[in-house]
Amino acid sequence: MGIDTSNYTTSVAVCDSNGNVIANLKAPLPVKEGERGLRQSDAVFHHTVQLPRLLSEARDSVSGEKIVAVGVSARPTDREGSYMPCFLAGVSAASALQLGAGCELFTFSHQCGHIMSALYSSESLHLIGKPFAAFHVSGGTTDILLCTPGKDGRPFEVDRIGGTLDINAGQAIDRAGVYMGLRFPAGAALEKLARRCNVRPSKEKICVNGLSCNLSGLENKACALYDKGAPAEEVAAFVIDFVKRTLLKLTENLLCEYKDIPIVYAGGVMSCGIIKEELSAYGSFALPAFSADNAAGTALLTGKTYLKEI
Numbered sequence: 001m002g003i004d005t006s007n008y009t010t011s012v013a014v015c016d017s018n019g020n021v022i023a024n025l026k027a028p029l030p031v032k033e034g035e036r037g038l039r040q041s042d043a044v045f046h047h048t049v050q051l052p053r054l055l056s057e058a059r060d061s062v063s064g065e066k067i068v069a070v071g072v073s074a075r076p077t078d079r080e081g082s083y084m085p086c087f088l089a090g091v092s093a094a095s096a097l098q099l100g101a102g103c104e105l106f107t108f109s110h111q112c113g114h115i116m117s118a119l120y121s122s123e124s125l126h127l128i129g130k131p132f133a134a135f136h137v138s139g140g141t142t143d144i145l146l147c148t149p150g151k152d153g154r155p156f157e158v159d160r161i162g163g164t165l166d167i168n169a170g171q172a173i174d175r176a177g178v179y180m181g182l183r184f185p186a187g188a189a190l191e192k193l194a195r196r197c198n199v200r201p202s203k204e205k206i207c208v209n210g211l212s213c214n215l216s217g218l219e220n221k222a223c224a225l226y227d228k229g230a231p232a233e234e235v236a237a238f239v240i241d242f243v244k245r246t247l248l249k250l251t252e253n254l255l256c257e258y259k260d261i262p263i264v265y266a267g268g269v270m271s272c273g274i275i276k277e278e279l280s281a282y283g284s285f286a287l288p289a290f291s292a293d294n295a296a297g298t299a300l301l302t303g304k305t306y307l308k309e310i
Helices: 040-061 086-101 110-121 169-179 187-195 216-227 232-258 273-279 296-309
Strands: 002-005 009-015 021-028 069-075 104-109 132-137 142-149 156-164 207-209 212-214 263-266
Touching: 002 040, 002 086, 002 110, 002 296, 009 040, 009 296, 021 040, 021 296, 040 086, 069 086, 069 110, 069 296, 086 104, 104 110, 104 296, 110 132, 110 142, 110 156, 110 263, 110 296, 132 232, 142 232, 169 187, 169 216, 169 232, 187 232, 187 273, 207 232, 212 232, 216 232, 232 263, 232 273
Parallel strands: 002 069, 069 104, 132 263, 156 212
Antiparallel strands: 002 009, 009 021, 132 142, 142 156, 207 212
């Protein structure tokens, strides 16, 4: 069983010993209209409320089978000092489950869970055991990661080799969307608007240097465009096109530096079909249900790590 308590979604998932996901349960955290996210204290509260229901549904999905290991996303990334209080709700639930069921407990990063979900749902599990690159692009992260064979039974370990130098792609998308009156998180609604745009989006210069990018200017440019009277569809198309061109240039630079390294695209922003249409020639994409925050990757990591220990 895997548990993930991000700042967007409460997630619980279950996989079997053959590596098949048999439950992938989620409940988005409620955000009031006009707000651009939740305070950490509010996120912890909502996770605490939602976890019992999801854990009960997960238990029902296994039809009496025994849970032999539980894994949890205990931190955002594997970088030193990575921490967010919202993940404590999942750690607490996982610890209680371990004690009650007498099973093994493993901790992972939220980021590694996303990568594992992408590998699973894009049928790219064959990349485990060899070097590959992963883009993790979401509201909380815009990272380029070098993934190499893991230690202590873990399928892989990650090192950040590039990404944003300021705000994240998902932040820019959400802030522009909320500014135009969309509900947070705004990615899916923004893409629907963008697909209705019948003019070419403005080609503002992107800011990419090697494997690094800056995205802080995108929010200001999008809001200024909207304030000047541009239709919401045009602003939405501009925002997504800017992110898409930034990720495309980063991908091209990555392949120049690391030659023909396989690439996996993970994270909520990568569930955008417009971005996928442009970048799918360069790498593998998670299915939408495995792109947005989920615990399936954590369950799969737990299974692989547990089976290597026994």
